[in-house]
Amino acid sequence: SSELTQDPAVSVALGQTVRITCQGDTLRSYYASWYQQKPGQAPTLVLYNTNYRPSGIPDRFSGSRSGTTASLTITGAQAEDEADYYCNSRDFYNNQLVFGGGTKVTVL
């Protein structure tokens, strides 16, 4: 099975911009989705098909892809954006899916 690699942690000053990356060979063929998870809660989808936002997700969340790397950008980070973020995509093999290891975002 394939892997998706994320940086373990990033920090951002309140109101500034932060980019989270997700790297994996499958991203050359399949779209990335991104999830936000706060302590004690189930994950919430924030982006899918690289850059589509579900209803209710603020437009400060955006996404992009270049080669085998997908990115989630938070423009003007808010205190409530402090959370763990996971990327996810389909794998090449046997109808498998894969998650990245997660990135903890701290808003200073």
Added chain:
Amino acid sequence: EVQLVESGGGSAQPGRSLRLSCTASGFTFDDYAMYWVRQVPGKGLEWVSGISWNSDSAGYADSVKGRFTISRDNAKKSLYLQMDSLRSEDTAVYYCAKETRGYNYGLNGMDVWGQGTTVTVSS
């Protein structure tokens, strides 16, 4: 309201079995692929298994292949995970989740999640 509710978690000894259920409401269940995702407390998300809207195809993580079986009953709007030969490393919170777009598998993310059910495997 679109909702997923998991049940069936609990404690089991290594080598025993458990069956998880997930009941859906608020959407046309048989139009969407469904998934099981687990999380060890304090750790990351791990995809466990998925099944297409019509049960024609299914997939399993390498860590559970041959031990877990996913199934669905569209008439009952329910998803299941039969977990056999349980191991201590299967201890986790298990979430069921819905594919974002109908008639797709693994392509568009998971837009609805349950609150999870806890499985503890210990002697």
